Amino acid sequence: AWLDFEEKALQRCGAWRGTEMVQVLHACAMAQRRPKRLLAKLAKDIPDKLPQFDASALCVCLHTFAQLRSRDASLFSVVTRRLLHPDRKDELTPSHLSSLLYSHARVLQYDKGLVRLTQRSLADDQSPFELE
Incomplete structure (x- = not known):
């Protein structure tokens, strides 16, 4: 059944x-399936359709690719x-x-700009952590 779905x-x-891309990627992660050809196709298609994604959707995409070790x-x-x-x-x-950092770490990718932005964000955040 899964091979039919992938085809x-x-x-x-x-x-x-x-x-729709985000939903299919999420479904693959939930099913713990790694359809390599589909992932390769989506990896090529996502950059062409970037304006259709908000920040959350793009983070979900990278997170899913990372979870599936693609x-x-x-x-x-x-x-x-x-x-x-x-x-x-x-x-x-x-x-x-945090999602972006996780995704990059999971696939052993380093992005200097992401690290710098995260460091600045942490330095700018003056609120102490609260424990409940």
């Missing part, structure tokens, strides 16, 4: 919008550059930054 998904994924350096680079662009940095929350 049909490969045929249709070029027409998917960003939200290392596509180009995808990680393009998505991270997009998220760290000065026009979009205000969209990034601490949750987004």
Whole structure:
């Protein structure tokens, strides 16, 4: 059944919008499946459709690729550059930054800009941690 799903998904994924890509990636992670051909196709399609994704959706994409141990350096680079662009940095929350750091670490990718932004964010955060 899974191979049939992958075949049909490969045929249709070029027409998917960003939200549909996120849903399929999430489904793969939940099913603990790593359809290599589909992941490769999505890794090529996501950069072409970046305007269709908000910060959360892009973080979910990278997180899923990382969970499935799919290392596509180009995808990680393009998505991270997009998220760290000065026009979009205000969209990034601490949750987004932690997700991005996790994703990069999981696939052994280093992004100097992401590390710098995280360091600045931590330095700017003057509120002490609260324990409940």
